[in-house]
Amino acid sequence: MATTVKPLSSPIPSPLKQSIPPFTPWISCKSIVDSIASSFASASQCLSRRGHVSVSVAFNPSGNFDLSLYDDEDNASKVPPPMPPSEGRLEVVIDNEVIHSLDLTPFHAATGITSPLSVDPKEYLDRTIGFTINYKREDEYDPRELSEIPEIRLWFVRLDAAYPWLPVLLDWRAGELARYAAMLVPHQMSMRMGIVFNPEALELFIMKKVFIVYSWFKQHNIPKPRLKASDMARMLGFGIGDDLFNLIDQHPS
Structure with missing residues (x-):
């Protein structure tokens, strides 16, 4: 069973802009979960589809940043500015x-x-x-x-x-x-695009936090831990499927 972490296809309100090169529709990465146990060999690949999401990611096939090529105000996603601080936080x-x-x-x-x-x-x-x-x-x-x-x-x-x-x-x-x-995630700054994350680093950051948060919620008997962990990933532009949570539940730490 392959585990997928799929960037969302529509922008989400965020203080960051998103612009992803159109020439990289799919990028293969070694699954983060395949080291948990040898029984996870079938999850040795995760495919991440690159589309417009709420977090800036700009890179070229060599893995280097290339802001000059994609730093285009017209092509950047239009997302609203962040809302004021929540009352009572x-x-x-x-x-x-x-x-x-x-x-x-x-x-x-x-x-x-x-x-x-x-x-x-x-x-x-x-x-x-x-x-x-x-x-x-x-x-x-x-x-x-x-x-x-x-x-x-x-x-x-x-x-x-x-x-x-x-x-x-x-x-x-x-x-x-x-x-x-x-x-916490390596990035560069662009005058027009704002924060431009290293895409692989962002993906690893999200996956690590999903593992931590999901287990933490279950430990404290918080309702709907999958939904809350997924919502966190969604805020950074990534969708998490139930197959990942099923693997975690089958092989708890």
Whole structure:
């Protein structure tokens, strides 16, 4: 049984634009699940159809970025800007001192989450979590976006390592999931297209988070864990089939 992770064919509201080269309709990748057990040999390939989805992906067949070729405003997907922060969400405010010291205290204080083992997802799924990044650049003319600054990205890497299921609790409607992904997934910036993700890295990121979130929800008896994990992937432009969840259920970790 082959497992498929299929990018969605229609744009989804997101702070990121999507433009994918038309000359790569199908790309084969080695299945992420085939290493779970030898019985998964039939799942040795996953086919990802490239179409317009909500997350920017631009690349050429050699695997290198080629922004000059596809950086075309007319061909980029038209998606609405992110909505305002959800009312009542938990706001994590970080600044230079917090970032440079890799201090997670502001996250703990804002959310009440101090241990990954003591979190009840029910308390956070409706309220959601967002970030305010008050970062002052040493050079006021520094043109980099926040997701391009290594110190900021490293802070988010540490946060994600401590709480790997965090993406599912973020304020998706306000674009927090897409911005969080930009902190962790290799990408380049385009003046017209916005964030341009490395496609293979984005796919791996999504798959890893689906595995983590689905198991976490089942552990806490959250209703419809497949739907919620799939919705998270959908927000980044990918559809997850039931065959993947069936494999996970048949061979739990």
